[in-house]
Amino acid sequence: MTIRNLPDELHERLRAQAEANKRSLEAEVRSILIQAVVASSDGGLGHRMRARYGDYLGDDLSVERNHTASQEGVFTGSSPRRK
Template identity: 50%
Template sequence: MANLTVRNVPDDVHRALRAQAKAHGRSAEAEVRQILGDALIPSNRLHLGDALAALGRQLDLSDEDVDALESAHDLTPQSSPG
């Protein structure tokens, strides 16, 4: 995990951060991690594996169907044009 140092945080922002952290039962550092995570990584983001599994269920694909798709897949490297 990376470390992050934030300098020159205004006193009123620091006080508000500590108050919010206390209200959530966390340290100020844990509160900052939560705030950053909430702001930068949306909870409704698409997880590709979950989406593919849901699609397979929706299409009612069997293991045999997946095997057939894999065996038909051309693994030959694509040549560059020209």
Template identity: 45%
Template sequence: MGNMMIRNLPDEVHNHLREQASSNRRSIEAEARAILVSSYVAKHSGGFGQQLRSRFQDMGVIGEELSQPRDKTVGEAAEFS
């Protein structure tokens, strides 16, 4: 595995990374690693939408038949007892 050191990271970026790492219960290094890995995976797998399209394209459900106009009618409010 490769190693890297990041120098001259702006304070606001470092602070945000530290807060994000804390909220995810990770070290700053582990958080940076997770961000880099997820970026790589998204770029090389095409993202979630592309994965769905690839999975279901052979079923014939991807295409013009899914291009339905959006229903903009307002729904009724729910009643809670």
């Protein structure tokens, strides 16, 4: 397979991503293509979770919203709080 007219910026990003993942450019592109095709064909993570855990989760997807006010987060540390 040959891909022509690939923008230089994309090619450099792919090369950098491949290097970060310790793969050849060809192996990186192959991995990206595999992930894209698998995700589009099996419905993605949500579909796989429903298929695996659907018997435990049931079919009721309605969730009641909790309207109580949340509390402000408390962070401790040695540096003073800036405003």
